[in-house]
Structure formats: structure tokens, C-alpha cells
Amino acid sequence: MTAPVLAAEVNTGDTAWMLVATAMVILMTPALGLFYAGLVRSKNTLNTFMMCAAALAVATVMWALVGYSIAFDEGNAIVGGLGHVGLRDVTFVPRDGTTIPHLLFMAFQASFCILTVALVSGAVVERMRFGPFLVFAALWSVLVYAVLAHWAFGGGWLQEQGTLDFAGGIPVEMGSGFSALAAALVVGVRSDYGRQAFLPHNAIYVLLGAGLLWFGWFGFNGGSGFSTGNPSVLAFTNTLLAPACTLVVWFALDLLRGRHVTAIGAATAIIVGCVGITPAGGFISPGWAMALGGLAALPSYAIIVLRPRTRVDETLDVLAAHGIAGITGILFIGFFAQQSWNGVADGLAYGDAAQLGEQALAVLATPVYAFVVTFLILRLIGLVMPLRATVREESLGMDIVQHGEEAYATGEGAILIGPEASTDGDVALAGERV
């Protein structure tokens, strides 16, 4: 075997940034775990975080096996081909149109798939069993995420007809949001939903998770230009500006509604702002990014207020924070994209009304596909195994029932029956520790 050599087109600066950006996006999944875990009751802390860990495990494996190929191999307008199955031909040679090793491009895209699978779990926490969720994660990452990624980024029909999506408003945000709605409907409400108040058990986890997500989002949006060029710098900066404006508007809405600026609200606003700027980051001016950030707060805030009054237990409001804010961002491009900033296309306000139509098409097609396919996947899994825990298990808490652990074990009343005698000579050490 000859030693691999850098392909001529690889740019070292771009590669260095994309290595960092990929690691930043990978951090977003445990950050989301923290954000979600803080929002649930203490007896479900570990299970909620483990849904995100499940995404890191299952979605990564499925992405390497088939997902990447379905998303990014040339195929037809709907799905990619099977040329990259098992990472075949994914090497150091850059993919067409990029200046980074193909392998790195694949890893960066994998981190998006992982995060999106983890996002959907927010709809079904506190009741869905872990086993069926693993199966769901495997099927969903290929049948929904990879297909939507092909539409938006991999040469599929939306990309071909000119829909602009900088960093994943279509597959990540709308994809997760409307899948979450379907998942909540199939799995059903928590047993005490509407009768008991479910309060976030640790607001600091929520804030810390949101902060880490924002940090990771600079890699998410800033890396979606696949270079250190202007689009990346624009998207990076807009990822600072837009969520700040969302926070300001959210503060105002909180004040108007309840006389207090709330911490959980602030954490939510950070997510909504980051989501809103995700599709638009590299396409609109900093000024318009600030306007988008402020605007994105309104519809998401409304859904968050109204949703708990329904019988839809979309538990952690993935639809409001991701689906709805994703739509806001995608449509905003249609109005305010500016060729002088992005070098690609103008929106309605700068003379190209057609761009708005192309954006609107994505807003019509993506939610329908995500909702229907997610609904079918979960119905199918439900035929083979029960999707949710029993009422008794739900009241005991998913941590003990699904994982045999507690997040806040005190050790009082715990009687040692292990460690089992091991054969590898560590027995003495293990005994000593006790």
C-alpha cells in the first residue's frame, strides 16, 4: 500500500477549520443531552441524556454504512445512490466543489445527522422505551434525515431547483421538528399529561446545555461553507447576532406575558435564534440576520405557549424551537437574500421573487415528508415491540426501569452484591475501592 498523499486541491486552512468545526458540532449532541435532561423530571434524567448518547452510537454507524451514501452519492432527485455504502470511495481526495478531504466532509455531515436524531427524542422522552428508540434512530437517520439531506445538499430536487439552505434548515430543523410532532402523536401523551405539572428539574443544566449548543453552532453554521471563505465568516458572525436579537425579543415577550424574564425562556430563545439563522446564515447581511433573530422569536414563542393547551404531548417543544424557527429562516431567505453579500442569489426584496417560491416549496414538501415517514416508521416498530413503558414504569421513572441507574443516587440503603468476582486479577483493587 502506498502512503496516502494530500490531493492537490486540498486547502490546509479550510481543512484545519473544518476539523475544529466538526468537533464543535459533535459537542452539540451531549450539550443537547444536558439541555433536555434539565427540562425533564429528575427520575428521567439519565434516560433523556441516553437518547442523545443513542444518537451518537446508532446514527454514526448507520451514517457510515448507508446514510452518507443515500444523502451525498449521486443518485436521482429523491435519493442518492449506493456508491458510498460502507464509505466506499470516501478518501482524502476532496468531493467536487470542496477543498477539504472527502473523509472530513463525511465526518462533518455525520455530526449533523447525529444531532438531528437526538433532537427528535425530545418529543418522546419520559415514556418511550429505550430499545424501540434505538431501532427508530437507525431507521430514521436513513429514511428521513439522509433523504432530506440529499434533497437540500446532496444534489436532490430542492437543491437543483435553487432552494437555498446554508446549514440545514431543511433536513435538521424542519426535519426534526415535524418528525417530533409525528413521534409525539404515535407514542402518545405521558400518563399524567394535563393533570400534573411537569417542571424542569434543573434549570442550570438547561442554561448550560443551551450555552454549549450556541458554542457548537458556530461550527455548525460557520462550517457549512466548508472553507474559511466569506460565506463561512458571514454565517459565523450571523450566528452571534441573530440569537442575541432573539434573546432580546424573548425577554420582552416574557415581560409582557408574565412580568418576569425567565431563565428557561432565555435558554429556549438561544436555540430558536440559532435555528432561525441556520438556513440563512451565509445568505443574508448581518443587519437582516439581526432582524431575522428578532422575528424568529414570535411564531416559536406563540407555539410554545399554545401547544401545552392541546392534547399533543410534544414534550420538549422540538416543533416550536426547530420546525417553526426553521420555516422562519428558510422563508426569510426568500425575502432578504442579497447577492452582494452571498454571491449566489437575491431574494424578493432585492428583485428576485422566484427565490421566495423556491423557498416556499421546501416549506411545503419537507414537513409533509418528515411527518409521514416518521409516522410510518414508528407505527411499524410498534407492531413488533411496545413503544412505551407501562404506567407503573413511567411513575417509577425511566432511569431505573430502562437503565438500572439513578442520576442522583445517594447510596443510602444500597447493599453491595457486586462487583462480581472477575478473573483478571483486579479483584483486590475492586475490593479495596469499596
Next chain:
Amino acid sequence: MKLVIGIVRPEKANDVLEALYRAEVRGVSISRVQGHGGELDRVETYRGTTVKMGLAEKVRFEIAVSDEFVEPTIDALCDGARTGDVGDGKIMVVPLERVVRIRTGETDHSAVTPVAR
């Protein structure tokens, strides 16, 4: 006057509060306790360490009532806390020697009678 002590499942605490409210029992204290009442032990594993959890989380209600409220209080605790499985908890009733309402200095019967709003 009696002190009614109810030890119930934590997830049933809200139902008990609701039942007490409906029975017009107003003065309640609760605390989180751990106990063992014959239910099956849970086995948990933390890396190499496997443990049997002998104690379960419970919520303890303490309710001081006048004699005519003893039965309604017991009924409310049973209604709210019962699931039918082992581990539903216990109710204990003990006599009270004296009760003082700190704010007014009222004692005994008037001290355990709710204040009219």
C-alpha cells in the same frame, strides 16, 4: 386531636394533596423520606458495582386534625395513594397532647381548625 401520618409513593403525592383538598383538610406538612416496606428490591449497576437498593423513595404526610376529621383524612390518603401494588405505603394515627398556633397562641381544637379566609 390526632396526628395522621401517611407514607406514600412520591408519584402519588399530588393525588393525595388533591384528595385532601377535596376533603377540606387544609393543614399539611410533607417531607421526602426513604423506607422499606416489603416491596421487591431494585438491582442497580454502576460500572462494575452492582447494588441492591433496599430503600425506596417515599413522601411522608403529617396532618394534625380534630377528631371529626380523622376519618375523612384517612379516606383521602387511601384514595389518593392506592395503586394496589406492594409499596403503596402506610397510615399511622397517633394521639396529640397539645397543639399551638404560633401566630395567635390559640391552642388545641381551634389551633387545628383552618382559618376562614
